[in-house]
Amino acid sequence: MKRDKFAKVIGVLAVLVILGGVAGAAWHAKVRATEQPQEVEAEPGVESAAYTLAKGDYSNLTYDNISVDRPVYDRYTLKQRLAKGLPTMLPVLPHYTAEKVAYLTFDDGPDDVNTPAILDVLKAKGVHATFYVLGGMVEKNPAVLKRIFTEGHAIGNHSYDHDYERLYANKESFVEEMEQTDEAVFKVIGMRPFIIRAPGGTVGMFADDYYKHLNLLGYVEHDWNVLTEDATPEHPSAEQQIDYIDRRAAGQLKDNMALVLMHCNGGKEETVRALPGIIDNLKAKGYRFGVVTPITPQPW
Template sequence: MKNKSRLFQYFCGFSAVCLTLLVSSPLALLAFYDSKSVVPVAGASVYQDSPSPKTMYTLPDTIADAYYMNENPENPPLSVKPVYDVFTVQERQTKGLSLELPKVSPYYASKVVCLTFDDGPDPENTPVVLDILKSHGIKATFFVVGTQIEKHPDVLRRVYQEGHAIGNHSYNHVYRELYQSANTYVSQLRRTDDIIKKVIGVRPRISRAPGGSAGSFTKEYWETLSKLGYVEVGWNVSSGDASNAKAGRIFNNIVTQMDNKNLWSHTIVLMHDGSGHGETVRALPDIIKYYKDRQFEFRVINLETPPAW
């Protein structure tokens, strides 16, 4: 009888231990759960800690090494990366999101250079330019034309995926249509934004006027661009490759202008990778070597880039 009583006591004790483990196990799991360990998924709205509109942000389906503007007004600070917007102007207006750009300080250093290429993407020149840039481990900025993107979307996709910056260079580059008014100019930018976003999932906030803003822009142009959140990007060193100059002449044009050391802190070089600019491609290795030999820092155009002048 004593043995049965002792066995009953053991059984009750064991049951009590099991019951305690069952009750406490959810608490133990919660103790090791980290609510911040959720990994964001591309192409979806993501919530950190709590689903409040303040912390919500959207990412594109295909992510490159870039900074993305989205719904979140508390994005991390900008860096050396290209800047893209997840939303077009129309989408921001429809969603009631701000078109205002983040307040950032311009980046100056003792020696900085931004290599820029206009009028692409081109199926012959742009891939070779990309190969050269990749072999030297540097990034550049490509101001692209809408009609060219429609013909060669894969080339634009490569520019994006390899971490270069992309800027808007109008839809058709036809001056008589482009510069009728501020509205016609912006209309071409917005049309090209839509085309770019269809190809890479985002659109740029930087733009460059074909032929430059001087002589084409009035006060109304600048006000309209500012209102819609575009950053117009000029240049302060021209390669002169819009002419029939050969590679040697293109290189010398750049070197001569670099005598002005006031430009060294924010050099922006204008080149072209569009059709007919094979001499620019041939000059590019020497141009890169010139800046590398002088320990220049290569950067892309973004919101931290100072005005050219």
Template sequence: MFVPSIKSCGAVLCLACLLLSGCGQSEKASQPAAPAEEPAPVEEKAPAYITAADDFSNLTLDNAETPVYDHYTLAQRRAKGLTTVLPKITPYKDKKVAYLTFDDGPDEKNTAAVLDILKQEGVKATFYVLGKNVKAYPDITKRIFNEGHALGNHSYDHDYKRLYASADSYLAEMEQADDAIYELLGVRPLITRAPSGRMGNFTAAYEAIMDANGYVEHDWNVSSADAAPNHPVAQDFIDNISGQAVMNSAIILMHSSAGHEETVKALPEIIRVLREKGYSFGIITPMTPQPW
């Protein structure tokens, strides 16, 4: 019997190997492919904020970085028999903090641009919003909230005639704005800012009705003057803030609504100047020291 050498049958062996290999591949190909693993969903980080207790007893924090909201509207508090009156608030300890505040928004252009700059700079701010603009720009309002800035109530539509017709009319405007924010976010702010400020607009009746309904009003002690009628420009705002920011607690008035492109332009330099002066940045809460 003839037994071929390995050398003489190399081609046959190679062919056999190929055939065997091919069989293996064919067998593998016939098997169903294992399903690809789907990537785990990325969980969105919930915004950090404090929710007021039913009796407001937890508003004693020394924290200028975390927003404070109520998870009830005033109407819900009344219906549940819960208090609407805040206890005596102890302000934060005296620190060198700058509070960047922006009135009259949100809008889709300038408020969005301000948020981009704040995110890039790692700075939190306070946005005193109008209820009608919350309804018009819900996505921008959500972005303010989700990025950890503070939302404050600046009335529903900034109508001086309605706001300052009476204290009851003022309260109705504030509640209307609260309801717009609550409908969107499930919380409402306790902080407010009166259009054009409390000085010269509030009487004792306004002060009493605000206290009875748990609102904490903050005006400002540093003004950018970005709403002045003589069309100031970015450098004017920078100079104004640089010259006025000499106190430990600097509450700075700016605007982020339509027509305030120069404010957007000035903001990076304003942040730089305030840092150079030794300020950290905080957001307004019921515990923020009053500006006066």
């Protein structure tokens, strides 16, 4: 009997030792797991020296990290930011006013005739520009948008289809159009622009609450202070457009900047012809060329 009891005790102790070993191994494994650095989910988007791609927390959007030579994009759409609980409002950034900069901007594209012709001129001149695109045109001409992007120009949002009645019904309707174009651009280049331009400009179009609403959502709007008038009914010739820019850029412009409005859609063949002369005249006046970014001042 004593032997049986002794054997049972030994058996119980053996089981306890085994269980203790298993529990100990599990505890040590848990400790080792907590000591290992947790894998951080990689953020989407392709990094490149050709542009600045905002991090999810915007931590890399600083004045020193943004250049007038390099576009700035977001790796997330606004909907993605909201779904992930990421910030939407950009950090406060000083404006760049250190030198004379000409920002050539083209609205209402991309089309498949004049936009490529303008890109050819810019490439030949070694100049980068900013293209404020319509979402509907992006869907029609994605290859042209891709070329704008790959050649280092900045892409901005100019609404989906220039429908003033829908755009300016209220601030929510305006943002809906911006988001629609964001999605179209994102499908082509895998990122979205922060910069926007209100069709017709903001003066007389924006109610007081528009700017605050757009600011909260990370949109940065820019109008213009120099224009070729190529969208007016007069359809000025190339020579007239060159003269307009020459005279308007001759004086002292706010913040050392010439933010030039042109168009790159159908019927703008004279703009294509004028562009080499416009570039040459601005260079002669001491301007360098840059692309619009969140640190570009509003021109008025």
